[in-house]
Amino acid sequence: MIGEIDIAGIFISPLLLCMIVGFAVRLLLSRLLEAAGFYRVVWQRPLFDTALFLILTGAAFIVLRLVTRS
Amino acid sequence: MTFDRDTLLRLLKPLLTLLVALIAMLVLWHLYSYYTYAPQTRDGKIRADVVPLAADVSGRVEEVHVRDNQAVHKGDLLFTIDHVRLRNALAQAEAAVATAQATLSAAERENRRYQGLADIVSGQQRDDRRSQAEEARARYAQAIADRDLARINLERSAVRAPVNGIVTNFSLRPGAYATAGQAVMALVDSDSYYVAGYFEETKLSHVRPGAHATIRVMGEDQPLSGHVEGRSAGIDDRERTTAAGTLLANVNPTFSWVRLAQRVPVRIAIDKVPSGIDLIAGRTVTVTLDGAEDALTVRRAS
Numbered sequence: 001m002i003g004e005i006d007i008a009g010i011f012i013s014p015l016l017l018c019m020i021v022g023f024a025v026r027l028l029l030s031r032l033l034e035a036a037g038f039y040r041v042v043w044q045r046p047l048f049d050t051a052l053f054l055i056l057t058g059a060a061f062i063v064l065r066l067v068t069r070s
Numbered sequence: 071m072t073f074d075r076d077t078l079l080r081l082l083k084p085l086l087t088l089l090v091a092l093i094a095m096l097v098l099w100h101l102y103s104y105y106t107y108a109p110q111t112r113d114g115k116i117r118a119d120v121v122p123l124a125a126d127v128s129g130r131v132e133e134v135h136v137r138d139n140q141a142v143h144k145g146d147l148l149f150t151i152d153h154v155r156l157r158n159a160l161a162q163a164e165a166a167v168a169t170a171q172a173t174l175s176a177a178e179r180e181n182r183r184y185q186g187l188a189d190i191v192s193g194q195q196r197d198d199r200r201s202q203a204e205e206a207r208a209r210y211a212q213a214i215a216d217r218d219l220a221r222i223n224l225e226r227s228a229v230r231a232p233v234n235g236i237v238t239n240f241s242l243r244p245g246a247y248a249t250a251g252q253a254v255m256a257l258v259d260s261d262s263y264y265v266a267g268y269f270e271e272t273k274l275s276h277v278r279p280g281a282h283a284t285i286r287v288m289g290e291d292q293p294l295s296g297h298v299e300g301r302s303a304g305i306d307d308r309e310r311t312t313a314a315g316t317l318l319a320n321v322n323p324t325f326s327w328v329r330l331a332q333r334v335p336v337r338i339a340i341d342k343v344p345s346g347i348d349l350i351a352g353r354t355v356t357v358t359l360d361g362a363e364d365a366l367t368v369r370r371a372s
Contacts, residue, residue: 011288011354013112015101015105040079041079041082041083041086042083042086042087043083043084043086043087043088044084044087047087047091048087048090048091050091050094051087051090051091051093051094052090052094053094054094054095054097054098055090055093055094055097057097057101058097058098058100058101061101
């Protein structure tokens with residue numbers, strides 16, 4: 001299903017790649033939400049950001065799985 | 071009782087954030103289950119049976135007919151041992167057969183003659199001749215057996231491939247001395263390739279014999295396909311040794327708080343190899359069994 005991610009001969013678990021993607025997308029999304037004023041309806045911002053990061057990581061994992069299966 | 075806008079917002083704010091956090095927890099649990107329970111492992115190896123090939127008779131290596139990394143078929147000539155001495159031994163044994171045969175026919179002639187002279191010679195003399203003939207017959211049989219052994223030794227001086235395979239890590243040159251029974255070359259049996267997947271014990275309940283397996287070889291794009299053939303009946307107990315002197319169990323007294331799941335070898339037969347991939351014993355593979363997805367749903371349902 002999911003193989004290994006090869007970075008210059010070092011093979012790592014694909015989960016790490018998903019986490020990096022999740023982190024990057026979260027940064028971008030946070031900035032957009034900030035601009036849109038969404039954070040006014042957020043209660044604890046660090047908790048919300050962490051949750052967002054996890055959800056995006058999971059999403060990246062599912063996308064990677066779908067892409068590598070076909 | 072009416073809420074103004076601010077109170078409503080203050081009540082809704084934690085709700086929204088907590089909802090997102092809850093979804094995040096579910097995602098985390100899903101990923102955790104996948105890595106802990108789904109029957110897949112990154113710790114797999116391609117393996118093959120290796121024949122450590124030895125000469126059957128000792129002697130100087132005379133001719134080498136293969137080179138390193140050459141594919142050979144069962145029965146192909148690999149190398150020959152110097153057979154001058156062995157041929158000499160065979161000639162000796164054949165001469166011994168001739169001697170024994172001559173002795174035998176003489177003893178039998180004499181025996182027949184003595185048996186015919188029943189009135190003249192004593193019974194003891196007749197018995198002596200009969201036992202002499204029997205001894206000569208036994209010695210003849212012994213000589214035949216010795217000759218057959220010498221012939222086998224001479225035949226075995228030519229070492230042939232016992233299986234289809236590939237000669238590996240080979241550096242035997244003519245002139246080297248080969249001792250009987252001591253391996254001089256490794257022959258990788260090319261009909262014996264399989265994959266050993268080292269599955270953590272938490273995943274073993276999802277490893278069923280016959281399950282289809284997708285095998286990804288490190289550095290190759292195309293996956294191999296195979297099926298689970300069986301799993302090991304046991305692995306070594308790392309916490310326990312047997313003391314040399316007393317023969318009592320020596321159990322490691324330092325028990326670590328953090329325990330790691332043991333890994334159990336699962337044997338996977340290779341069914342299909344895409345063209346362009348050479349199987350090499352020792353390569354690293356990732357093994358995913360069918361049902362890796364189901365494992366999650368089953369886990370959650372139970």
